[in-house]
């Protein structure tokens with residue numbers, strides 16, 4: 385849509401048909417900020433209305449989303465019901481907005497993507513669905529692609545100077561653009577099993593029923609990105625306004641091996657059964673009509689060896705992926721969209737564009753490596769909740785720094801300030817600290833010593849009081865003023 389507004393003639397090719405199921409549903413303050421800026425910069429005012437829960441409900445209640453007040457984490461022990469103390473020693477709640485009106489959202493992607501595609505058509509984008517790209521060829525003299533599209537009725541040829549691969553997978557570019565995707569170098573090793581459910585009980589009701597203290601919660605955790613840490617990995621729960629729940633289980637390398645022969649539903653059930661509180665929560669759960677099945681992935685971590693070439697470039701989710709922990713996906717994609725739009729501005733000449741593409745590639749690799757370190761240290765420490773919470777704070781430091789820069793009117797060069805030397809050093813040093821620990825043998829006092837080092841490290845950027853022991857893991861006010 386933004387390219388159309390800039391004067392380009394744009395053709396959008398989708399091999400599926402909207403509305404269709406898609407994963408990647410939890411937005412963040414960064415995603416919302418970028419949406420607002422795209423709305424202003426490219427005269428796409430409706431995007432602004434999707435950037436805050438209140439405005440979304442006032443303007444587009446028909447497009448289903450859910451309220452996402454923050455990030456909530458609960459530590460479960462195998463074979464035991466969830467327990468915590470009055471200081472919330474197994475819970476961490478971090479508010480990302482101060483109220484429901486300004487809150488982030490969980491996107492029911494089938495609805496949101498359908499809405500966006502309709503808007504694209506209204507804006508003048510030429511849209512083909514249920515269409516496969518059958519063949520590509522490029523005339524180097526004219527610098528033009530011939531793209532052969534196969535629909536159910538016919539084969540059609542489209543000519544274009546540029547291809548933007550927004551397919552969210554390495555498949556297309558490896559088939560047609562001679563790229564390779566690999567997992568080497570990633571510290572994180574995870575795979576996922578996920579689906580949508582109906583009739584899943586509310587976690588807050590469960591906690592209250594069990595007499596756990598919730599009176600000082602900054603928000604209702606059912607309306608947040610709800611994470612349950614388990615031995616095998618972690619589970620996400622994202623609730624939508626139609627009471628559907630997106631839930632997925634991330635398995636670390638050893639759990640993935642252990643359950644590799646099982647069908648996804650069996651793995652899901654057998655793991656949930658080992659955590660009594662989660663079992664209680666899912667007791668009446670039914671799989672939703674869409675997608676009507678459990679979906680199982682292989683290892684999620686992947687990276688393309690090139691992200692651009694002559695007349696083509698890929699979006700971040702095509703370039704690579706780490707893991708859903710910290711909900712980086714939508715924001716990361718939007719940050720890539722923002723950069724590519726600048727690069728395609730008609731005032732940018734060929735030579736400048738080439739340089740910008742190179743820096744886009746460097747940026748993508750630097751960002752993927754930072755996301756990997758942030759996620760990996762959390763996986764490593766998830767059995768030691770205090771240390772896990774400290775690692776999570778490193779993500780919040782990077783993301784708050786990024787938000788503050790945007791609010792000051794700057795657009796940081798890299799997502800999560802991955803290229804900011806001091807922020808990067810904080811992330812690298814924290815990861816190295818965790819990697820050098822023998823996590824199975826740490827005493828409580830050693831853990832406290834390690835946490836002190838984290839607290840000291842983030843001090844120069846800690847403007848919102850993260851890691852303040854007096855807050856008992858309940859953060860009411862980390863959100864930057866919107």
Ligand SMILES: Cc1cc2nc3c(=O)[nH]c(=O)nc-3n(C[C@H](O)[C@H](O)[C@H](O)COP(=O)(O)OP(=O)(O)OC[C@H]3O[C@@H](n4cnc5c(N)ncnc54)[C@H](O)[C@@H]3O)c2cc1C
Pocket residue numbers: 397398399400406407408409410411515516517550551552553556576578632684699701702707708711712713714715717
């Ligand atoms: C298990 C999991 C959980 C996630 N959870 C989160 C989360 O909570 N929050 C978050 O922000 N992100 C999350 N993500 C990441 C998120 O899914 C992506 O960042 C986001 O979907 C990227 O959007 P996209 O439009 O680039 O790609 P996609 O959403 O993948 O869309 C690509 C589109 O291209 C179409 N397509 C594919 N191949 C072709 C082809 N050859 N020809 C034509 N069309 C094609 C597809 O049908 C699809 O419509 C998660 C990812 C995974 C794997």
